[in-house]
Amino acid sequence: MKKALIFSDSHGKNENMLDVIKRFPEVEAIFHAGDIEGGADRLREAVDCPVYIVRGNCDFTPKLSPNLTVEFGAKKIAICHGHRYLDLGGLDKLKYWALEREADVVIFGHTHIPYLEQGGKLTVINPGSISRPRQDKRIPTYAIMEIGTDGQFHFSLCEYR
Numbered sequence: 001m002k003k004a005l006i007f008s009d010s011h012g013k014n015e016n017m018l019d020v021i022k023r024f025p026e027v028e029a030i031f032h033a034g035d036i037e038g039g040a041d042r043l044r045e046a047v048d049c050p051v052y053i054v055r056g057n058c059d060f061t062p063k064l065s066p067n068l069t070v071e072f073g074a075k076k077i078a079i080c081h082g083h084r085y086l087d088l089g090g091l092d093k094l095k096y097w098a099l100e101r102e103a104d105v106v107i108f109g110h111t112h113i114p115y116l117e118q119g120g121k122l123t124v125i126n127p128g129s130i131s132r133p134r135q136d137k138r139i140p141t142y143a144i145m146e147i148g149t150d151g152q153f154h155f156s157l158c159e160y161r
Contacts, residue, residue: 002073006143008033008081008109009129011058016140016160017130018046024144029072031145033109033127034059034081056081056109067097073147075104082108082126091117091124098122105145105153114141114157125155 005027010017017039021030028049034056036043040063044051055064059081067080078098085094086108098106105123113135114128128141135141140160147153 001149002029002147003027004029004031004072004145006031006033006107006125006127006145007130008107008127009035009056009112010037010039010131011035011129012037012039013131014039014042017043017142020130020142020160021046031077031079031107033079033107034064035109036064040064052077052079054079054081057083069101069103072145074151075147075153076102077105077107078103079107082110086110095122095124098124114143116143116155116157118153118155123153123155125157127157130160 007017030051032053034054035058036053037058040053052068052070053064054068055066069078078101085097108126112129112132115126117124125143127143130140130142133140142158144156
């Protein structure tokens with residue numbers, strides 16, 4: 001089984017994210033969907049696995065790509081912050097972008113609200129914000145992605161406590 005942690009919208013407040021990472025030493029990848037605001041190097045230094053980070057609308061470093069498509073567990077993962085798609089056409093535009101890349105999963109952020117849609121060819125996931133949540137209970141959130149030996153996905157949206 002392959003396991004990855006998914007974060008977004010930490011906005012330079014990395015303590016919660018680093019605490020979650022300590023709880024899951026077995027993860028094989030970390031995905032961050034942007035608005036890390038200068039925390040990229042600190043995140044990469046905290047782990048011994050691949051870290052995939054995209055640039056959000058509050059990230060101003062040219063070192064981060066606006067989007068990535070990577071292989072993980074024989075699956076194709078597309079990742080972007082989401083603001084370029086959501087603000088101009090909603091989830092349909094985001095899904096179309098991911099399907100153009102032949103992705104199995106699209107990870108996005110920007111809204112600070114956790115979201116999971118599974119079914120059909122594409123899974124859509126937003127882990128919410130690990131530091132500045134906007135959903136009703138205002139609890140920081142993150143996600144876990146697992147890919148079984150049978151190639152099946154399992155996603156968990158988790159509250160940080």
